[in-house]
Amino acid sequence: MTALTEPTRCNAGDWVEVERVLLEPADRSKNLPPETAEKPLRMWIKGFAQAAGAVGAPMTVETMTGRLVEGTLSAINPGYFHTFGKPIPELVHVGVDLRARLADYHAAQPADAGGGANAQGGER
């Protein structure tokens, strides 16, 4: 998704996201590591736009529980783009290795033991 294809204006009633600062650095908890303490605590929430508006401008939304929350319009009809990604080279051998190991293990079991756990009944 590129920013160019994203809409920048919404109409009243559109499903949108707003952003706001919950705590400025000075208002934050005193027990934070410096890299966290120096940044504001921000939040994002989705809801129905209460008026037409533009990304970056003030906006009020009505959330799923019916609350009115004010913030800055940050996205219009925001989606979900998380994925599985590519197979992990460090893991691709695992299945082949373990299936081969199991075949070797089963072949090495004495016949009266029924070829390992997988070929046996409940009592082992």
Place this chain on the structure above:
Amino acid sequence: MATKFDAIMARRGEIMLKALGMDYSVFEQSPIAFDYEGMMSAHGYSLDDIVGIQTRAGVGHTPLLELKNLTDVVRSMSAPGKGARIFVKDEAANMAGAFKDRRASVSIHVAKEKGYEGVIAATSGNYGAAVSSQAARYGLKCIICQETFDSRHIGQPEIVEKSRICEAFGAEVIQMTVGPELFFHMVELLDVTGYFAASLYSSFGVSGIETLGLEIAEEMTALTGAPPTHCVITHAGGGNTTGTARGLKRAGATDTQVISASVDLSGLHMASDDDFNRKSFTTGHTGFGVPFATWPDRADVPRNAARSLRYIDRYLTVTQGEVFYITEAMSKIEGLERGPAGNTAMTVAVSLARDLPRDNTVVVQETEYTGAGKHHWAQLNFAKEMGVEVRSGDPTENAPGKVIVIPERPEQIQAKDFDVARMRKSYVRNALKQAPEGYVPTGDDIAFLAADTNSTAAAVETIIAELKEA
């Protein structure tokens, strides 16, 4: 001058009293001790009542599966006569995909009974999905406060997926940047809305997990003739360990060894904006496991129902790479594709079963759902993007936040014992800190601390003497 944060936190007691539907002060006995069992039973539900609530809510009765191929992999590397049988409770079969449904179902039932209009929970994990799903079934409004992003607005794929699933169930999700003030905002919202606090750590939630221990004891007895010799439990805040162990005991499985299992994330700071996206597990890790075990009452309720030191026989840790290896292995040799965090206990079980006699039985008591984002490939690809090195090799070279080492062979999977005696000592130190200066613990306090750490009065007195010397 009091900050906004301080102002809300100062009113926290009064707000939570309204939001929890329960007055915790009646259980307090001294500056140190409280009536734990009294608190746990105050909701008045029997275990049968809870089974009924959960059955009606579509929760529980998940399949118990024997993992014969995984057992044979273990036996292929065990000494003669060793290699215990491994079983798993497929908790991913719950409606919202994890054992957390058990926890949420009782809380949401209580919220509905007591007439609350909605529920709020602060969670970045599967619990959010569970609360959202149950709230949808009961027709309650639901707000989930989630720590989702670092200050650059970059989120772990696993947590972004949790936002999605909560919103899919109709919850209002508040996504926040890193920081423990997540709880501050939750308290602020409880004040504004008057909703019920569906805390992970209430007696309602933890009682809901007892049915998991009960099912394991009953189903293992039906399948093998006895409860399991060992139950391995992925351990974060301690509720999973506490509830499951209590359920096992209530079902008569008093000989079952309770093994807690966490991913070792030592060295990463849980409130660090820099470290946030350098961890590849968002739960089931020592970053929650150790602080909550050694001081449970840091939670969002006055007294935490999850008190894992009461029940832990051993606490074993594994590395991120070892869990990713076993997660991949589970798909390939057991046909069970599940989320990585829930496989923490599975990884520990592989290491544990290797050294146990063949007639021992090891139950891994949960799995969790998987999917886009919430998948070991997604987490590893993300780690690489965040600059974490991922390579094959010896897992002892693992360095949380810097290097994830994927084992080359199952023999390299070796869980490590975390020192439970040290955790007990740390717990006692934290408990004593709550009392005013100069307070001398009474005999009843010592007895409470012994029960809360699953040790003896003499052992607690020794710890107190050692702490005084130091």
